Structure formats: C-alpha cells, structure tokens
Amino acid sequence: MSGRAVKIVAGVVAVASAGAAAVLAARPGAGGGTDDGDRLPPAITTITRGTLRESVEADGELGYGPTRTTAARTAGTVTWLPAGGAQVTRGRPLHRIDDDPAVLMYGPVPAYRDLSPGDEGRDVAQLERNLAALGYDGFTADDEYTGATADAVEQWQEDNGLPETGVLRLGQVVFASGPVRVDSLIAEAGQSVAPGRDLLTWTGTSRVITVRLDVADGPVAKAGATVSVTLPDGRRAAGRVTEVATVIEPGAGDDGPTTEVEAQIALTDPKTAAALGSAAVDVTFTAAERRNVLTVPVAALMAAPDGGFAVEVVDGAGTRQVPVRTGLFADGRVEITGDGLAEGTTVGAPR
Structure with missing residues (x-):
C-alpha cells in the first residue's frame, strides 16, 4: 500500500461556510442592505449550471488483489x-x-x-x-x-x-x-x-486496485460505484468497485487495533494498465453529486441581513442582494437557489 487515504478534497459544508465567512470580512459593505445603488462590486462572475461533485481521494495499489496462502493438508x-x-x-x-x-x-x-x-x-x-x-x-x-x-x-x-x-x-x-x-x-x-x-x-489473475479508507470515509466505497483512477504516467482511467470489506489490523506495542475499509477496484478497460507492474495510483471516489444545478464560487456568497446567505446581483450600474439557499459545496463552488436567479446572471465577487 502506498499510503493512507486522504480526506475529502472538495470542501464539506462546514468548511465551505467558514471560507465564505472569511470572504465576507474582506468585502466592504457585504451584509448591508438589499440595494447598493451604484456601488459596484470589485469583481464579477456569472452563475453557471452544471454538475457538482464532492470527492474523496485515496492512495491505491495496482496489483492482483489480496495475497492468500495455501498450506499442506x-x-x-x-x-x-x-x-x-x-x-x-x-x-x-x-x-x-x-x-x-x-x-x-x-x-x-x-x-x-x-x-x-x-x-x-x-x-x-x-x-x-x-x-x-x-x-x-x-x-x-x-x-x-x-x-x-x-x-x-x-x-x-x-x-x-x-x-x-x-x-x-x-x-x-x-x-x-x-x-x-x-x-x-x-x-x-x-x-x-x-x-x-x-x-x-x-x-x-485479474489486475485490481486495492484501496484502504478510514471508516469515516468508507461509505463512498460501495460495490458497483464508479471511480476515477490516476495512473503513474498521469493518464486517467475509469474503474468500478467490485468488493468491499472491513479489515482490522492488530496493534503494535501500546497501539490498539485499527479498523479500515478495504475496497477492490477493477479498471473498466484492463488494457489501460496492461504494461504496468505493481504501481501506486490515486483513486477518486464520488461522495456526493448534484446534477443540473446553479452554482457560484463560494467567494460570491455574502451574509444576508436576516441571516443565511445572499448573492450580490449586478443590474446595470447597480446591485441588489438576493437571498439564496445553499446546497452542496465542492471544488470551490456552491449550489444555490434563489428567486429570479438563472444561468448567466452576473453576481459580485471579490478580486
């Protein structure tokens, strides 16, 4: 095994919210009234529509799967x-x-x-x-x-x-x-x-990738789930989780036993790794996914006067705040819904 699994790489809600709070502190006037008149934000961005994914990355080992022993009977x-x-x-x-x-x-x-x-x-x-x-x-x-x-x-x-x-x-x-x-x-x-x-x-006899995950991240490794694999040469390949098991490793010295989730992953196209021997690879699991949703950069969020979040919509030479409901936070973006918001709407953002 090339190493332990790393944690969620796309920010979860609590982390993203904290990041948004830091942005608010750096934006003069953020959290003010609902109409800022002719005071334009220092930078702008647009609302986009697409798929938002929250991912977990883990170290994997390309080989032939678990090794078993045969003894004389x-x-x-x-x-x-x-x-x-x-x-x-x-x-x-x-x-x-x-x-x-x-x-x-x-x-x-x-x-x-x-x-x-x-x-x-x-x-x-x-x-x-x-x-x-x-x-x-x-x-x-x-x-x-x-x-x-x-x-x-x-x-x-x-x-x-x-x-x-x-x-x-x-x-x-x-x-x-x-x-x-x-x-x-x-x-x-x-x-x-x-x-x-x-x-x-x-x-x-089949080439498989073995991944160990912390128990907290284990739910992302479901049998049948699709994953993305980054090979040693940088190529990306699709894979599928074929087996999942809980593994308890005995402790050493004063350390107690550790429990992990072990996943076996088969490449969709086995020829992708045909020329590779045993190798360390990176595996990306999808923890959550929202399709066809409106998103903005997390930094575009600002505090609404009555609590929660808003975005600063740019209308010509002026702006107005529109309260939003947030959904999934991932890859520096956040899912939003709000009255009158649509794909292509221009909103304020810090420089």
Missing part, C-alpha cells in the same frame, strides 16, 4: 510446485505431495473435511458443481453426497492419479474463487512437510 514430501507467476485453472494441480496432486476447484467454501456418501452441505454442492463443470456426470448437483457422487469422484480420482476410493480426502482439492496466479513459493520440491506447513501464496 497432509504430511509428506513436496514433489512439485508451480513456478512463480504461473496461472492455475480449475482441474489443474496447485501442488503435489508424495506425487499426489492437490487439484484446484472453484468456490468460496474452503476444504475442511473428508467427503463421503451421506455427507451434506455447501461444500458438497460446491464439489458437485465443479465435477459437472469438468465433464463428470451421473449425479445431481445438490448438497447431498450420494453413491452417484462417489462414482464420479472415483472416476475423477482415477483421472488424476489418486487412490480410487470414491471418498474425497482432505488435501486432494484446493478451493479458490476462480483461477489463481502463483505469487511466491514458500516451500521447495524435496522438502518434508507436516499438515499446516505453508507451501505457496497466490492471488487472483
């Missing part, structure tokens, strides 16, 4: 490991112990027990779906391990050089969410291992 000698960077798909071995393969299958439930006739559960359904995807049949892909399931498993074991028992032993299958990319090797061929010994680490 049986004791023996490591006889084969894939090369670092290799991609492994369903039905292919992820490692071999005593020359018995641990075959990759897809699914969210990790292997945690032997499976045999009479067993039921999500892991059974997951196994049966994989067997069907690999071309085995004669059973119903539900959550029951039947005799027909055992027959399919026995055929699968024969095809993979495993003992043909019809019982799926722990360690014969490794489940992952999809194809995996071998990130690094921890063990090496010829090494004796016990159950639980780490063998290798892996990631997904």
Whole structure:
C-alpha cells in the first residue's frame, strides 16, 4: 500500500461556510442592505449550471488483489510446485505431495473435511458443481453426497492419479474463487512437510486496485460505484468497485487495533494498465453529486441581513442582494437557489 487515504478534497459544508465567512470580512459593505445603488462590486462572475461533485481521494495499489496462502493438508514430501507467476485453472494441480496432486476447484467454501456418501452441505454442492463443470456426470448437483457422487469422484480420482476410493480426502482439492496466479513459493520440491506447513501464496489473475479508507470515509466505497483512477504516467482511467470489506489490523506495542475499509477496484478497460507492474495510483471516489444545478464560487456568497446567505446581483450600474439557499459545496463552488436567479446572471465577487 502506498499510503493512507486522504480526506475529502472538495470542501464539506462546514468548511465551505467558514471560507465564505472569511470572504465576507474582506468585502466592504457585504451584509448591508438589499440595494447598493451604484456601488459596484470589485469583481464579477456569472452563475453557471452544471454538475457538482464532492470527492474523496485515496492512495491505491495496482496489483492482483489480496495475497492468500495455501498450506499442506497432509504430511509428506513436496514433489512439485508451480513456478512463480504461473496461472492455475480449475482441474489443474496447485501442488503435489508424495506425487499426489492437490487439484484446484472453484468456490468460496474452503476444504475442511473428508467427503463421503451421506455427507451434506455447501461444500458438497460446491464439489458437485465443479465435477459437472469438468465433464463428470451421473449425479445431481445438490448438497447431498450420494453413491452417484462417489462414482464420479472415483472416476475423477482415477483421472488424476489418486487412490480410487470414491471418498474425497482432505488435501486432494484446493478451493479458490476462480483461477489463481502463483505469487511466491514458500516451500521447495524435496522438502518434508507436516499438515499446516505453508507451501505457496497466490492471488487472483485479474489486475485490481486495492484501496484502504478510514471508516469515516468508507461509505463512498460501495460495490458497483464508479471511480476515477490516476495512473503513474498521469493518464486517467475509469474503474468500478467490485468488493468491499472491513479489515482490522492488530496493534503494535501500546497501539490498539485499527479498523479500515478495504475496497477492490477493477479498471473498466484492463488494457489501460496492461504494461504496468505493481504501481501506486490515486483513486477518486464520488461522495456526493448534484446534477443540473446553479452554482457560484463560494467567494460570491455574502451574509444576508436576516441571516443565511445572499448573492450580490449586478443590474446595470447597480446591485441588489438576493437571498439564496445553499446546497452542496465542492471544488470551490456552491449550489444555490434563489428567486429570479438563472444561468448567466452576473453576481459580485471579490478580486
């Protein structure tokens, strides 16, 4: 991770209001009557109509997403490991112990027990779906391990050089969410291992951006939300939040644990970053958005005599104050509504 997320970059209401107050102090006559006659403001601007966005910027890391570890589930000698960077798909071995393969299958439930006739559960359904995807049949892909399931498993074991028992032993299958990319090797061929010994680490195969946000900024990272990504060469690319999770990091020393929100972001066009390795990027989330609204620079606001805000409308050689209701503050501008105000109206502003 290249760094912690930075806070909201477009001012929130409290900050923008404070800025407006500072402007008022610098504008002679601001906050006076409703008609200033022939006294014109030192500078002018116009009311515009458009989209106003409040953004949160955060540091992100372009890579392959979270790294996970695969450990031995049986004791023996490591006889084969894939090369670092290799991609492994369903039905292919992820490692071999005593020359018995641990075959990759897809699914969210990790292997945690032997499976045999009479067993039921999500892991059974997951196994049966994989067997069907690999071309085995004669059973119903539900959550029951039947005799027909055992027959399919026995055929699968024969095809993979495993003992043909019809019982799926722990360690014969490794489940992952999809194809995996071998990130690094921890063990090496010829090494004796016990159950639980780490063998290798892996990631997904798609390029993703990982972002950590403070919990207070977490609501901007919603699954499906679109973001803007600034790449190391300055190019901007569109992305979409694909996963969001709460991460608790243990504290060090006297520091307590910290809680953050971790978001995974996929680039809309993966080719954009095809030539990049791991890289630090900037990610911009949209915290709030108002479309087709009237806006002025925050500095154009002035104090209304009865409280609240007003703008100083320029009419020919004179001016008049028009009370306004403010909405979103962002990027130095503020959303306004008021009687008679329209796009193109000229208003006063400080130099």
